[in-house]
C-alpha cells in the first residue's frame with residue numbers, strides 16, 4: 001500500500017556519536033556538530049547517507065580508519081534530499097566497507113510542533129517563560145541532528161549542550177562535566193548505554209525538583225517548572241517504587257544511576273520513555289496531594305508505570321523496526337497494570353484493565369479494515385499512524401494478558417527474564433520473544449500467537465449449552481460491528497476459552513468443536529475474568545438466565561458482571577442482539593455497587609441515549625430509567641468525600657452523581673448549582689464530585705456561571721484542575737457559549753496539546769456537535785498546519801467517526817474527508833471512521849424504533 005523507503009542502516013552502522021548542540025532560545029534556532037563513528041557496510045559506494053529533516057549542513061568530513069591509520073576522504077558535495085529526509089555526502093572516490101568517522105556541522109530552527117527540539121511555554125510570577133525540550137520518537141531525531149534515525153541503528157551517545165548559565169539542564173545520563181563562559185553554560189553528559197536514537201532527549205530551562213533514592217540506589221528526581229514542585233509527590237513515589245518492582249520482576253537491574261521524570265507544559269502525547277529522562281505532559285505527572293481527584297492520581301500511577309516498563313521493553317531491548325512497535329507498546333500497556341496492581345493492590349486494577357483497555361480494543365477491532373497488532377510499515381509518514389491506542393496498545397496488551405493467563409505468570413515471567421538477559425542492548429522481532437516464552441513453557445508460542453498478532457479482528461464464539469447438560473457446542477467466527485460486512489478470512493484463532501467449568505478441551509483451535517464439562521450449581525461463564533480475548537455469545541436463553549440469576553444473587557464477580565454487559569453492548573452493535581435486550585440486561589443490575597460495572601452499565605445506557613437523542617418525550621423515559629437505577633446510590637454516596645473512602649468509593653460517587661445529573665435528577669442539579677454558586681477555587685469542592693458541579697454550572701447555570709468557568713480556566717495553573725474545568729465547559733448548551741468555546745480553539749486560550757480533548761468533548765455534546773464539525777471544516781488549513789506532523793493528526797477524523805451515527809452525518813463526513821484520503825497520515829483513520837459511521841447507521845436502522853417503543857412502554 002505504500003512505497004518502501006531505503007533503510008540507511010544497510011549502508012552505515014553507527015557505533016558512537018559525539019553531539020554538540022547550542023540552542024538559541026531568543027532566535028529559535030540551533031547549531032551543532034555531530035561526529036559519528038561507525039561501519040560502512042554493504043556495497044562500495046561513492047556516498048554515505050544520513051537522515052536529516054529541515055537541517056542545513058554547512059560542513060562535512062569523512063575519515064577512514066584502517067591498518068594504514070586515519071585517512072581523510074574528500075567530500076565533494078553535500079546534497080540534501082528533503083523529500084526523503086536525507087543528506088548525502090558524496091566523495092570523488094569509492095567508499096569501501098570499513099570503519100569511518102563522519103563529522104557534520106549543521107544548523108536548524110526550533111519550531112512549535114511538539115517534535116524534534118521544541119519550546120514549552122508557561123508563565124511564572126507574571127512573566128512569560130520557555131523551556132526547551134525534545135521529542136524524537138518516532139523519527140524526529142533527524143530534525144535535531146544528522147544521524148541514522150532507525151531503531152536498529154543502536155549506538156552510544158555523548159551529548160554536549162550549551163545553554164544559558166543558571167538554568168537546569170537534563171539529558172539521559174548524569175552530568176560528566178560543566179564549564180561556564182560568560183553567561184553560557186556548557187554541559188557534557190556521561191556516555192549513554194547502547195540505544196536507539198529516538199530515545200535520546202534533553203530539557204533545559206528554569207526547573208525545580210523533588211528527589212529520593214530507591215532501595216536499589218537509583219537517584220530518582222521529579223522535575224517541574226517553578227511553583228509546581230509540590231505536585232510531584234505521587235509521580236516521584238511511583239517512579240521510585242515502580243523501578244524497584246520492574247528490576248525485581250525482570251531480574252535485571254535498571255542500568256542507569258539516575259532517573260529523571262519531567263513534567264513539560266507542552267507535550268503532544270501522554271509521556272515519552274527517553275531512557276533515564278522520561279518526559280510527561282503535566283496532567284499525567286502532577287497532582288495536588290490534597291485536592292486532586294483519585295482519577296488524576298491513578299492516571300499518574302498508570303502513565304509512570306507504563307514509561308517505567310519501557311525502560312526494559314523499548315529502551316533496553318528495542319524492536320528492530322516499527323512494524324514490531326507492539327513489542328514496546330503492548331507490553332508497556334499490560335505491564336503498567338501489573339505494576340500498579342503491585343503498588344496499589346487495593347485499586348483492583350485488573351478490573352480497570354478489562355473495562356478500559358480490552359473493551360476499547362474490541363470496539364476498534366470490530367471494524368473490517370482495522371490494522372493488525374503487527375503491521376507492515378515503510379514510509380516515515382506511516383509510522384506516526386501506527387500508534388493506534390486501541391490496537392497497538394490496548395489490543396496488544398490484551399492478547400499478551402491472554403498469553404500471561406494461558407501460560408501462568410510464573411512461566412511468563414521466566415520467559416521474559418530469559419528474553420531480557422539474551423537481548424539486552426539489542427534489537428528483536430516477535431520471534432525472539434516467542435522463542436524465549438516457548439523455551440520457558442515448552443510450547444509453540446509463535447504458532448499460538450500468530451493469528452492474534454498478524455490478523456485484524458477477534459472471534460465471537462457461539463456457545464450452545466443447556467444448563468444441566470454436559471455437552472457444549474462451540475463455533476468461532478470473526479466479529480464485525482457491521483453485520484452486512486464479511487471477512488474473507490476463515491482461519492480459526494487459537495482461543496483459550498477460560499471457562500468457569502473445567503472443560504475437557506479448554507483451547508478452541510478449530511472453527512467448530514464440541515467440548516464437555518461436568519455441570520455444577522454455579523453459572524457457566526466463558527472468558528471468565530477477561531482472561532482471554534474473544535466475545536462469548538450464549539445461544540441459549542436458559543444459559544443467559546442462569547448467569548443473570550446468579551448476578552442477582554451476588555454470585556458473579558465484578559469482572560464477569562461488567563463483561564456480560566460489555567458483550568451485549570458489542571453484540572447489539574453487530575446485529576447479534578438488540579439494544580432492547582441490552583436495556584433489559586442493564587435493568588437487571590438493580591443493586592450494583594461496583595464502579596467498573598457501573599461504567600459498563602453507563603456505556604450500555606449511552607447506546608440507548610444515542611438512539612433517542614432529540615426525541616424529548618422518549619428521552620424523559622430514558623432519564624427515568626437511569627434515575628431508577630442510580631438515584632438511591634447517588635443519595636447513599638452523597639457529594640462529600642470522607643477521609644475513610646477508598647478509591648472505588650470515590651470513583652463510584654463521581655460516576656453515580658454525574659449519571660443522576662445527566663439524567664436530569666432535579667435534586668442533584670439543584671445541589672450542583674448551589675455548590676457552584678458558593679465555590680471560589682477548585683479546592684473548595686470535593687474532588688470526586690467537582691466535575692459534576694462544573695457540569696451543572698455550564699449546562700444549567702447563568703451566563704455569569706459560564707463566565708466564572710471561563711475565567712477559572714484562564715487563570716488556573718494546575719493542569720489536572722484546568723482539564724476538569726475544560727470538561728465542565730464542554731457541557732455548555734447555549735449557541736453563543738459554544739461559539740465562544742470554539743473561538744478559544746484558535747485564539748491561544750487553549751494549549752495545542754489540549755485541543756483534541758476539547759474537540760472530542762464538544763463533538764460528544766449534542767448541542768455543540770454540529771458547530772464543532774463546522775469549525776473543523778472551516779479551520780482545516782489551520783489544523784493541518786498545527787497538527788500534521790504529530791501523532792494525533794488522524795484523531796480529527798477518528799473522533800468524528802466515533803460520534804456520528806446518521807445518514808446525513810455520514811454524508812457530511814465523506815463530503816469533507818473523501819478528498820483527503822490520500823494523505824498518508826489520515827487515510828487509515830478516514831477509512832475506519834467511514835466504516836464505523838456506516839455500521840452505526842445500520843445499527844440505528846435496526847434499533848431506533850424498537851428502543852423508542854420499549855422506552856415509551858415504560859410509562
Ligand SMILES: [Zn+2]
Nearest residue numbers: 306310329332
Ligand atoms: Zn508507550
